[in-house]
Amino acid sequence: MKLDTSGLESAAPLFGVTSELVDGFSSAPSFELPVTTDFDGFQKEAIQMVKPARGTTTLAFIFKEGVMVAADSRASMGGYISSQSVKKIIEINPYMLGTMAGGAADCQFWHRNLGIKCRLHELANKRRISVTGASKLLANILYSYRGMGLSVGTMIAGWDETGPGLYYVDSEGGRLKGTRFSVGSGSPYAYGVLDSGYRYDLSIEEAAELARRAIYHATFRDGASGGVASVYYVGPNGWKKLSGDDVGELHYKYYPVMPSTVEQEMVEVAGA
């Protein structure tokens, strides 16, 4: 008895299957494979090349009032900062958010695709999809593309019938349920601030400030993170963007320049 695996089926082609005979509607788009002696090695190299270091900092945590989601906005290509204003928090639908870490195109595309699937679920079943269900749909898709070079490290945060929900989903096919996550090259720094300041019974303002500080500190130490620290709040009525502060300005807000006592003053010397 075969289990129905249509939800797990890959839309991408199996290796080496290119056939003009196969009807275009039923087969997945296929491409020609490169001619090499060591295809596996070539594949591994390609994946390593594509696998970016996920230059970013994103974080999310559940607290008494809901879920707080925050991210920076820098995109880097190696040492070049390609953009300081990337939207890394993706609005899947009015009550669910996704964060972007890894390949920007991969994250954007698959989050939009997830939004479509969530909407279809709503229309078919006359009720919203749960955060559990949405994250599972995304995880199943990413799992079916495992090993093909997708780079996605995302958190799905939302509020459903069972309350606030937070899941971490990545392109290796992993999916974790949790209360505190941070993803990206700046995540160790963000974790430091987040974990030491976290309490379940924070108020919304306190939680937003904690998230903002954590992102700021990560951008301070991590070269691949920077730009604007965006903070979103997900509550029973959906998500709301709370703030978007330039991290340079945040720095001077947290560590204002103190006027120091002048030791020596330079005086105009009258022409000798």
Add this chain to the structure above:
Amino acid sequence: MARYDRAITVFSPDGHLFQVEYALEAVRKGNAAVGVRGTDVVVLGVEKKSTAKLQDARSVRKIVSLDDHIALVCAGLKADARVLVNRARIECQSHRLTVEDPVTVEYITRYIAGLQQKYTQSGGVRPFGLSTLIVGFDPYTGVPSLYQTDPSGAFSAWKANATGRNSNSMREFLEKNYKETSGQETVKLAIRALLEVVESGGKNIEIAVMTKEHGLRQLEEAEIDAIVAEIEAEKAAAEAAKKAPPKET
């Protein structure tokens, strides 16, 4: 007309799909089955044709469960029923796997009806010759539901319905006597509807009750006999009250 009833995929000039209508005939020859929705229970009942002496009665269960919170009874071809039920059970588990949630009654009804419809629009196959009554509770809201599907693939929700042999008389009885009930009253209503068309007695009726807390429970023959006795007593009392002239004018 004979030319238009061989293949399922051929419409007749006046818009009939004869194979589907013949499938409905097969349903009308099947066992009488009834379903009633109460406020906190759902009840399924089916007529039990007397089992042969050497037959193991336990292997002919007519009321089956699709998942912990969903049950189904069908009228029509039993072999088709087995296949359909298996597919539905797989879909229930597959849904749990992909969205980590149990199915709603409406979802699985839609799936079964979709399956039945698929077999009315493919070449070389015939429709499933059965109608189903599907009952269950919504996994989150706890609301009870009763749905019916038929060989054409249509489905709808009902407060109470009957299918199979003499379903029209049962449905008429239900329409006349249906009230919002709960618990034992719902069971009694289902049995009374069945008794309209089935010989009285616990060994001719199979009843299953589903509640949110305890899931599906098949009633024992003795229990059914007791309720039937109650019903007969009530009927007799009502008859007597009608016949005797009123004491006060």
